[in-house]
Amino acid sequence: MRQISLIVFALSLYWPLSVAAKITIITTTEDVASIVHEIGGNQVNVSSLIQGNRDPHYAQAKPSMIRQLSRADLLFVIGADMEVGWLPAALRNARNPRIQAGQEAYIDLSRSVDLIGVVTTSVSRADGDVHAKGNPHYWLNPLNGLKMAQVITDTLSQHSPQHSTFFASQLLQFNTKLQTAYAQWQTQLSFLQGKKIMTYHTSLDYLAQAFGFSIVAQLEPKPGIAPTAAHLRGLIKTIKQENIHYLLMEQFYEQGSAKLLQRQTDIRVIRIPQSVGANTEINTYTELFESIVSRFQEAH
Numbered sequence: 001m002r003q004i005s006l007i008v009f010a011l012s013l014y015w016p017l018s019v020a021a022k023i024t025i026i027t028t029t030e031d032v033a034s035i036v037h038e039i040g041g042n043q044v045n046v047s048s049l050i051q052g053n054r055d056p057h058y059a060q061a062k063p064s065m066i067r068q069l070s071r072a073d074l075l076f077v078i079g080a081d082m083e084v085g086w087l088p089a090a091l092r093n094a095r096n097p098r099i100q101a102g103q104e105a106y107i108d109l110s111r112s113v114d115l116i117g118v119v120t121t122s123v124s125r126a127d128g129d130v131h132a133k134g135n136p137h138y139w140l141n142p143l144n145g146l147k148m149a150q151v152i153t154d155t156l157s158q159h160s161p162q163h164s165t166f167f168a169s170q171l172l173q174f175n176t177k178l179q180t181a182y183a184q185w186q187t188q189l190s191f192l193q194g195k196k197i198m199t200y201h202t203s204l205d206y207l208a209q210a211f212g213f214s215i216v217a218q219l220e221p222k223p224g225i226a227p228t229a230a231h232l233r234g235l236i237k238t239i240k241q242e243n244i245h246y247l248l249m250e251q252f253y254e255q256g257s258a259k260l261l262q263r264q265t266d267i268r269v270i271r272i273p274q275s276v277g278a279n280t281e282i283n284t285y286t287e288l289f290e291s292i293v294s295r296f297q298e299a300h
């Protein structure tokens with residue numbers, strides 16, 4: 001009897017410890033979740049608040065989201081106001097003091113990258129949904145993925161120092177794989193160098209930075225504002241005058257405006273995934289770029 005109770009006692013000690021050993025991590029987007037997964041491996045339980053096939057500017061603070069947040073040890077966000085429309089409410093309702101903005105377990109990844117387009121003058125609602133803190137779509141440059149992975153590794157090592165060697169070796173693998181792939185993608189997309197491209201939203205500036213093309217116009221007259229007939233008429237002129245080759249847009253945007261431009265001009269429309277999880281075959285950060293590269297090659 002004594003032996004059995006000893007065994008039970010030993011198991012009760014072991015089980016909660018082994019479960020607690022995994023770090024519960026919540027990220028706002030699947031891109032971040034996929035990098036956390038690659039660095040943290042079996043030491044982490046990671047899930048994303050929004051799915052990669054959705055427009056990350058908008059989300060609803062659903063009960064499932066609040067439940068996820070209430071259990072988190074660490075929260076990684078894109079930051080630069082990307083989640084400003086929905087995350088603060090979800091965090092308030094989750095009542096998890098560890099991960100509130102400003103706490104150590106609330107990690108804003110935008111601080112680790114150089115943001116494009118930080119607005120220094122004042123902006124009003126009339127300017128549209130401007131990202132005044134800088135363009136938050138930075139994960140679309142693989143070099144920023146390396147920076148995000150570094151912050152994630154540092155955070156995990158700080159949280160679980162006993163696994164820091166493991167996290168460091170995972171980071172090395174991630175970096176090697178991504179750097180090798182990036183060099184290859186640059187070669188595959190070398191035909192884009194100096195090409196003039198139009199996008200739907202101001203979200204693809206980092207992709208342009210990574211692959212050397214220039215974005216000369218947007219379908220949205222102002223960020224977050226749907227294209228108007230007058231704006232589209234102006235764009236038809238611009239496309240012809242400037243000889244714009246491609247319209248590059250995320251899959252979740254309406255296609256009516258793009259089709260209109262396609263009928264009136266020679267522009268080629270390329271619809272791309274903007275996040276891990278945008279399509280079922282995109283499960284990793286590397287697979288996201290592989291998919292984007294192949295969309296460009298198909299349109300070339």
Ligand SMILES: [Zn+2]
Nearest residue numbers: 057201202203
């Ligand atoms: Zn945006």
